[in-house]
Amino acid sequence: MELIEYPDAEMMMIDLANRLAGQLRQALSARDIVSFAVPGGTTPGPVFDALCAANLDWARVRVLPTDERWVPQTSPRSNARLIREHLLTGRAEAATLIPLSSDAATPEEGLEALTQNLLPVLPLSVALLGMGADMHTASLFPGADQLQAALHGDAPLVAIHAPGAPEPRVTLSARVLNDAMSLHVVITGDDKRAALDRARNLPPEQAPIAAVLSGATVHWAAN
Numbered sequence: 001m002e003l004i005e006y007p008d009a010e011m012m013m014i015d016l017a018n019r020l021a022g023q024l025r026q027a028l029s030a031r032d033i034v035s036f037a038v039p040g041g042t043t044p045g046p047v048f049d050a051l052c053a054a055n056l057d058w059a060r061v062r063v064l065p066t067d068e069r070w071v072p073q074t075s076p077r078s079n080a081r082l083i084r085e086h087l088l089t090g091r092a093e094a095a096t097l098i099p100l101s102s103d104a105a106t107p108e109e110g111l112e113a114l115t116q117n118l119l120p121v122l123p124l125s126v127a128l129l130g131m132g133a134d135m136h137t138a139s140l141f142p143g144a145d146q147l148q149a150a151l152h153g154d155a156p157l158v159a160i161h162a163p164g165a166p167e168p169r170v171t172l173s174a175r176v177l178n179d180a181m182s183l184h185v186v187i188t189g190d191d192k193r194a195a196l197d198r199a200r201n202l203p204p205e206q207a208p209i210a211a212v213l214s215g216a217t218v219h220w221a222a223n
Contacts, residue, residue, distance in 0.1 A: 001200075001213045006221040009188050010046070016186060016219050017050035020126060023182045027125040028057055035062045035121035036095075037172060038087065039130040039138070040079035043186055047128070048087040058094040062121045063087065066129060067139035067171035068100035070107045077167070100157070100170045107159035107170045114170065115157050122156060124180035129216070131187050131209045135199045136162075139171035140208035150174060151204050151211050174204070174211040185209070185218045193220055 006012035020036075027034040038044060065079035073080045080099045088095055098117055104110030129137045136142060140150050141162035150158040156176045161168050177183060187196060196218065199207035 002217045004219050009221040009223055012219050012221040013046035014050055017047050020051055021054035021056060023126050024056055028060055033060050033062060034125035037064050037066045037124050037127040038083060039066050039128060040082050041130050043130050043188060044128060045086055052087055052090040052092040058092050061095040062098050063095045064098040065100050067169055069167040069169050070101055071167055073099060073101060107168050111157055111159050118156055122176060126182045127177055127180035129185045131185055131192060133191050133195050135195050135207035135209050137209045137212060139169040142206060142208060177212045178215060183216045185216050187220050190222060
């Protein structure tokens, strides 16, 4: 794990956006189509705001969420909606979104079709993750019903139900995240830094972020 500390969050977001753009550009020089997995939540918003203006051949970029709530893509709780509104704008509007939800009644019913849509863009070219104070990442939550499959299985996508989460979810597995050619984690605040430090000494079953730290670059700012 590489840890990069920044004096403030604004500088971190700008630097991270530049790094991601550079790695996507490098991937585009080697492959016809590249894939870019990004988190939901509020933390990556400033990264998206800077990255959407990057001078890339976005038409050859496939963007997907690292995980998704099983809600309509028009829902305010949909990561696909967040990505469309905050990343796939400006120059990045030319990119193609690969959603991780469908009209199927349950994630289990929709999983096979979603997996078939995902396979052509694997391995991921670049992946960006967040982390919760409970040390979850993507939808790899402590105590989730299919956590073992998501941490240790071969399936690229896992349908998962997490304690306290109002909706079922679909998540990229740890295997897919670790296979990414470039993997980044972005966190802010002292509480998440303390959680990161704890996670480094815990098994992934207790701290799922630990499953992806060995090959990741972690970006942290206090505020």
